[in-house]
Amino acid sequence: MLEVLVLGNSAATPAYQRNPSAQLLYTDFGLLLIDCGEGTQMQLKRYKVKLLKIKAIFITHLHGDHYLGIFGLLSTLSLLGRKSPLYLYAPAELAEIIRLQHKVSQTILTYPLLFEATNPDQPTQIFENDAMTIHTVPLRHRIACTGFLFREKPKKHKIHIELFEEKPTTPQILQLKNGHDVLDEDGQVMYAVDKYTTQPPHLSYAYISDTIYDETLVGQLNSIDVLYHETTFLQEDHSKAQETFHTTAQQAAQLAKTAKVGSLLMGHYSSRYQDLNPLLQEAQAVFPKSQLSEQGKRYRIGDAQEIVEKAGENSP
């Protein structure tokens, strides 16, 4: 399971009720928060997310619109009496800022905050369990910045028990679940895995913000299911994008196309645009499977064909 709830999609400063960057990723591992702009804890409450279920927080970089909400969220989790560890992956200096603020406010969290500094210079696997891996994606921004790549591991095959004429044995079931044909004593195929099982897709999602247009990302992003990529500017404001180390909608779409991703989810919109449709049109002209991320909507990371808006239990 991989779904993403958009908590904020504004660049630099909030505008038109668009909050600064934050997304909540629903995974088999649990809830993961990606970026945490000011007001994220209010957004989480607004969309009825159970705060204590957040397992880890991932911060791309230390521009305010990507991290200023973390202090209030950490404090609220403490007020809620959290006991379980919270993992925080972020640029090293965030630990220093948190330490200073907690010293000044005499705050002692009720839970362990397990901080791991991200390395902005090379892609690094920062997490792995049975269900998924998470890698950093070094980005080229004005300050040290990394995106994040979330990959589900290949899943156990699902067995269609109704197709069997006689009940398979436990070893046979395990064999099939692991994706192998079951052979008889003569080495002939008894149950072909393709016939008796299907394998659920294992999905991948990348969060790429903030960065100047960078084609070298294609290596890491190749064929992922959904790419969230910042589309701060229109191509007509290309020089502004260049100057501030951001990307245009057209450029993000070009990257999505070159990397052959399933879909492009757009966001981190400049406050200069009230109407976002020109951004969408610009991206779709290059890569039709482009879509605007909308605040408060939850998207299923699908079968690389589409992103389906979900009216889930946590929708507004």
Added chain:
Amino acid sequence: MLEVLVLGNSAATPAYQRNPSAQLLYTDFGLLLIDCGEGTQMQLKRYKVKLLKIKAIFITHLHGDHYLGIFGLLSTLSLLGRKSPLYLYAPAELAEIIRLQHKVSQTILTYPLLFEATNPDQPTQIFENDAMTIHTVPLRHRIACTGFLFREKPKKHKIHIELFEEKPTTPQILQLKNGHDVLDEDGQVMYAVDKYTTQPPHLSYAYISDTIYDETLVGQLNSIDVLYHETTFLQEDHSKAQETFHTTAQQAAQLAKTAKVGSLLMGHYSSRYQDLNPLLQEAQAVFPKSQLSEQGKRYRIGDAQEIVEKAGENSP
């Protein structure tokens, strides 16, 4: 002119759409922001406040719910291209936190930020101009904390020109405006100031949050027009108030009564109370001129008789 727009009134953590502490004070000097909890810049935008008109910010203490919104607001003012100086009165350590965050994000503000550290140990006049004075009010909280007392200076008398039989001279007008009778050559009263003029009231407002119940505040708060005082808890949760250095509604009302203030404006409500009416009833039982501060409402600091909700141009 003294009016206050309530931007947030929640204690510790946002709850029931109540944002953390922040108020905007409309004065003859300009717009003053008191406390700046997370999300304050969004609240200011929501209520259509012109951000660049804010002259100064006053931070009571460095618990997150009173200051975490300042970083985003400072950044947004810079993105708006502010040039005029911004005054910031706050505990000394806030300068250190801002410096660290700006170093890490490589932020250089477009305007001078004039920081003045508050002294938590004794009442201090921190501002004076022709129109008003501002004093700190040292409070007893878990960490260094000061309230703020805003006092308009006595105002020029308004002359009722229609009452004169013959036109007064310019020196006579000045004499009257300054509140003095005009005497004739024999030293007899020619125009009595009481008869020919009225003096607009000069108003006073105190912002008291956060503090344990402290009767010694009566000295500084005596007879002010409107007292905003935290009412974090009900009296039945008195021990919780004591333990966390907060005040109950009953206690705040007792202070308002003892200090003979015009009205009590309540706020900083604990997230344990969804319904605030019990807090109001408790306060009114002791001091009838108690009123709940409501987020998004703008109150006129009146003639010490009442607080009138104003549907002003900046109301939601």
